[in-house]
Amino acid sequence: MKTSNIFLRASNVFYFLQEAVHNIFLHGLMSLAAVGVTMACLLIMGSFTLVSMNLNATLSDLERENVVIAYIDETYSEEQARALEADIMALDNVESCKFVTREEAMEAFVSQYDDDSVFASVPASVLRDRFEIHLTELEEMESTVIALKAVEGVANVRAELEIAQGFMAVRNMAGVVAIILAVMLLLVSLFIISNTIRLGAYTRRDEVAIIKMCGAKDSFIRCPFVAEGVILGLVGAVIAFFIQWGVYNLVMRAITKSDTMQLLTVIPFHNFAGRILLIFLLVGLAVGAVGSSLAINKFLKV
Amino acid sequence: MVRLTDVYKVYENGARALKGINFQIDDGEFVFLVGPSGSGKSTIIKLLTAEIPPTEGRVMVNGYNLGTITPRQVPYLRRTIGVVFQDFRLIEKKTVYENLALAMRAVGASSQEIKKRVPAMLELVELDRKMNRHPSELSGGEQQRVAIARALVNNPGMIIADEPTGNLDPARSYDLMRLLERINELGTTILVVTHEKELVNRFSKRVLAIENGRIISDGMDGYYRYYENK
Numbered sequence: 372m373k374t375s376n377i378f379l380r381a382s383n384v385f386y387f388l389q390e391a392v393h394n395i396f397l398h399g400l401m402s403l404a405a406v407g408v409t410m411a412c413l414l415i416m417g418s419f420t421l422v423s424m425n426l427n428a429t430l431s432d433l434e435r436e437n438v439v440i441a442y443i444d445e446t447y448s449e450e451q452a453r454a455l456e457a458d459i460m461a462l463d464n465v466e467s468c469k470f471v472t473r474e475e476a477m478e479a480f481v482s483q484y485d486d487d488s489v490f491a492s493v494p495a496s497v498l499r500d501r502f503e504i505h506l507t508e509l510e511e512m513e514s515t516v517i518a519l520k521a522v523e524g525v526a527n528v529r530a531e532l533e534i535a536q537g538f539m540a541v542r543n544m545a546g547v548v549a550i551i552l553a554v555m556l557l558l559v560s561l562f563i564i565s566n567t568i569r570l571g572a573y574t575r576r577d578e579v580a581i582i583k584m585c586g587a588k589d590s591f592i593r594c595p596f597v598a599e600g601v602i603l604g605l606v607g608a609v610i611a612f613f614i615q616w617g618v619y620n621l622v623m624r625a626i627t628k629s630d631t632m633q634l635l636t637v638i639p640f641h642n643f644a645g646r647i648l649l650i651f652l653l654v655g656l657a658v659g660a661v662g663s664s665l666a667i668n669k670f671l672k673v
Numbered sequence: 674m675v676r677l678t679d680v681y682k683v684y685e686n687g688a689r690a691l692k693g694i695n696f697q698i699d700d701g702e703f704v705f706l707v708g709p710s711g712s713g714k715s716t717i718i719k720l721l722t723a724e725i726p727p728t729e730g731r732v733m734v735n736g737y738n739l740g741t742i743t744p745r746q747v748p749y750l751r752r753t754i755g756v757v758f759q760d761f762r763l764i765e766k767k768t769v770y771e772n773l774a775l776a777m778r779a780v781g782a783s784s785q786e787i788k789k790r791v792p793a794m795l796e797l798v799e800l801d802r803k804m805n806r807h808p809s810e811l812s813g814g815e816q817q818r819v820a821i822a823r824a825l826v827n828n829p830g831m832i833i834a835d836e837p838t839g840n841l842d843p844a845r846s847y848d849l850m851r852l853l854e855r856i857n858e859l860g861t862t863i864l865v866v867t868h869e870k871e872l873v874n875r876f877s878k879r880v881l882a883i884e885n886g887r888i889i890s891d892g893m894d895g896y897y898r899y900y901e902n903k
């Protein structure tokens with residue numbers, strides 16, 4: 372009798388799925404717990420990833436908007452000041468820089484106010500020539516500022532370090548917390564799935580013994596249980612995806628409506644819906660397959 | 674072919690179940706293995722199906738040495754043997770047809786092979802009209818015939834039955850032995866474990882008698898002589 376490709380046979384796949392579904396309902400509560408924990412794990416993982424992605428987007432906006440200003444020593448003539456451009460451009464992390472004369476700066480300053488009479492009489496000489504500098508990486512802002520200050524002729528540097536650092540701290544923290552929580556929950560989810568499968572295997576041990584006596588290989592016996600674990604994992608993943616979607620949209624609406632949080636850039640969910648679904652499904656699949664394999668390997672040894 | 678040479682079995686708790694067993698069963702034979710309860714009959718069956726390893730000695734079954742067989746090879750060994758138990762061991766939630774189909778699927782048979790083979794086997798045991806019933810809807814004798822059909826479905830060269838008539842009345846027991854006899858006539862080697870003297874004596878077959886872990890007689894009238902001389 373042929374023994375190859377027994378997994379590809381449609382009738383076998385049907386049998387494996389049928390057994391898996393039967394088992395899932397046989398231990399409904401355990402299955403529910405397994406799906407629930409997997410779902411919670413993915414939701415937490417997903418939420419932190421989304422927060423972190425949005426903070427990243429906000430950071431790149433800040434990179435675009437945030438300008439570091441390098442003031443030039445007053446004793447430098449305009450010619451001398453302009454000559455510093457090469458030195459500044461030579462620094463790492465400087466994407467572009469634009470020279471602004473003290474007169475231009477004055478104009479821009481005055482134009483901010485409706486009533487320009489107050490400042491109209493102030494001579495431009497109280498201001499300094501300056502460079503407006505865009506950085507490549509906001510993360511490197513601090514060291515770039517130090518390097519800028521070291522350039523001869525640069526009197527002072529103004530940068531909004533705190534905002535950038537605050538965002539980066541939150542983002543990094545979100546990443547770390549997400550990883551720790553995700554790993555913990557993954558372990559819990561693995562444990563629960565594995566116990567659900569083990570219970571199912573135990574209930575059906577007589578059947579397993581019969582099939583083994585007929586000459587089934589371990590892989591044939593393992594398949595329905597792995598299918599069960601994978602189904603549990605995937606169901607958890609799909610439910611988690613839809614919940615994530617709903618919650619994200621609620622939060623997004625709240626942020627865009629709010630006045631204080633306008634600073635945040637919110638990416639629409641559909642921009643990464645596909646990726647999130649794929650990751651959820653892969654994690655669900657992996658947790659289900661690994662959890663059930665662990666359970667069944669232990670079971671088959673006995 | 675089955676050959677046991679100086680086989681000993683000591684269970685983990687120290688029970689010495691077999692104490693130097695020697696016998697050979699050639700292809701196509703019909704053999705009764707008889708002996709009182711606790712004499713070691715089931716232990717021999719478990720050795721032959723690689724459920725337990727021998728403690729000492731050599732056990733050869735259809736070309737496999739069961740002292741050195743690897744876990745990977747065990748399924749292939751088992752495909753050369755059909756096993757029947759006293760308690761039938763059918764899967765209750767599946768129909769008669771599905772019980773047989775599963776046994777075939779487990780060894781990689783295709784749907785077409787299953788569709789052809791299962792009805793043929795059920796016809797052989799005269800249960801083709803009940804193939805959509807569940808085991809609980811059948812009598813003990815019928816259930817045991819299903820078990821025999823399942824043992825045969827993958828076309829093994831040999832059937833091993835451990836007290837197959839233990840749960841049947843004498844008339845059904847006799848019918849079942851006749852069925853096994855017919856299967857033997859079709860070319861399958863048969864080894865039947867039983868302690869029912871009357872039943873054994875109604876057939877003139879080779880009888881291996883075991884007591885207290887030792888073979889005490891082996892011959893066409895072995896069981897009979899053993900009891901007469903006692």
Ligand SMILES: Nc1ncnc2c1ncn2[C@@H]1O[C@H](COP(=O)(O)OP(=O)(O)O)[C@@H](O)[C@H]1O
Nearest residue numbers: 684686688690709710711712713714715716717
């Ligand atoms: N799993 C086991 N562990 C320990 N002792 C066993 C086990 N199975 C059988 N025995 C012992 O081995 C002896 C033979 O048992 P068995 O082969 O089942 O006899 P039979 O089938 O002839 O009634 C008995 O003394 C029994 O108690």
Ligand SMILES: [Mg+2]
Nearest residue numbers: 714715716835
């Ligand atoms: Mg016994």
